[in-house]
Amino acid sequence: MLELQGLSKHFGGVRAVDSLDLRITPGQIFGLIGPNGSGKSTTVNLITGLLPVTRGSIKLAGEEITNLPTHVRLSTGIARTFQNIRLFGQLTVWQNLWVAENARAQRERASFLSRWLGGERGARTRITRALEFSGLADKADELAANLAFGEQRRLELARAMAAEPKLLLLDEPAAGMNPEEIGALDDRIRQIRDSGITVLLIEHHMELIMAIADRIAVLNFGQKIAEGTPAEIQSNPAVREAYLGTAA
């Protein structure tokens, strides 16, 4: 599904991501973990095109996307959420999802007018369904900025899903959530995978990631230090060292 080859991003002398190779096979929940500043978010920004790549290549479903602008990548099938939620606060909940329908319309090569004016028949049904699915149906006319924190997280995930991606990038979706909300998130991510969407999950919450990831890669200082199943990662000495520091 997604293939990174020798992906590097240097900021001046800092190698935020250094020759990273990753292969994510379709239908997986792929976990990406690592200490703070290990390059996880930079990797997501490289995959979505918000940052230009220093070296290396990114392929989505076999197609080279390394130099495509962000909005084009979205229409080829990548969607994301942000670590620090980025909703359109002064738009209503409904409008937030309406905006994201753009990607879908672009893919279907809808005519210029219907794309801009949102006249496609299905949009209303799809958005209503997405709101019900996210438990936000009664908040449709509320401004996004007025939602509670957990609701904002759910809305952002719904907005990413509205683009109908093949690959979903979740950047710390559990940050700031209580255990109950994390439980619901856990179910939601599994549902998304079972519907055939590949998930790249970046998370600090180990319990969550160990429970749902099919495969995990660990970054430290921009380099991949381990990759394997959750059980393999948990018993990997290099990973323990990265997280807990070197034993004296």
Added chain:
Amino acid sequence: MDFYLGLAQIIGVHTLLGLSAYVVLLTGQVSLAQAGFMAIGAYVAAMLTVLSGWPLMAALIAAGLVAGITACLVGFPALRVHGLMLVVATVAFGEIVRLFFFNFDYQISRGSIKVGPLGGEGFRQIRYFPENGWTTLHVALFIWAIVALVMAALWWMDRSRAGAVLRAVGEDEIAAQSCGINLTAVKVSAMTAGGVIAGLAGGLYAHYTTHIEQTNFTILVATFAIAYPILGGLSSVFGTVAAVIFIQGFLVEGLRFLGDWRNLLFGALIVLVMNIRPSGLLDARTMAALRRLFGRREG
């Protein structure tokens, strides 16, 4: 009565000017080029009716198109810069346009007199309305018909997905890009629409004042253009109209009896209003209340 009709004409044209900045502001861009687009529209429309004998409607459409195309061309390079740099770039463009017309001579003989733009002297004798027997009332109605048309178009656009997309870009460019939105296309479209509307405003302005010159299109006019939607609030087109009526009707005309003190109070009142209503005269909450009043629901 003519005084009020004249005022209605001014308010109409300034509403168009404000709306041209409103569209651009929705995408989070501050453009001080709107007076430049207005100047282009004014000169194009007046030259077509006076020199080429076009009917007014055709000349207005041409004015809108030329100003819109210019805005589109300016939009591509200008929108590569953000924030203050964009303000500076658009100011520069406005000044280029103004200085162009300061030096622009294109006169032809009509009988014993010469007509057409003459540099710093300006463009006199734009006599389409008197020559065709339009009264002040006709002109005021005509201007407001066009204002109504533009407002209806913007109102409709605002409620469509295009409106949501423009506002999304204005709020968070990174999130908008990540939703598959082409920032350049959206910003240049908004700039183009703004140019068309400012061009229409210019065309109408040239014809009701009958005399235009480069000093009519200074940066002060561009500042008014963005002040209207900011003061009125960006939640709907009606905010801009309310702000124009407040400034042109109440502050400029209503306070005339104060003489020289007017300008002082003018500034003070704007500051006061912005303090009392920081998100504009007609903010989202007021609009929601009005909508409830008329028993309508959005969505």
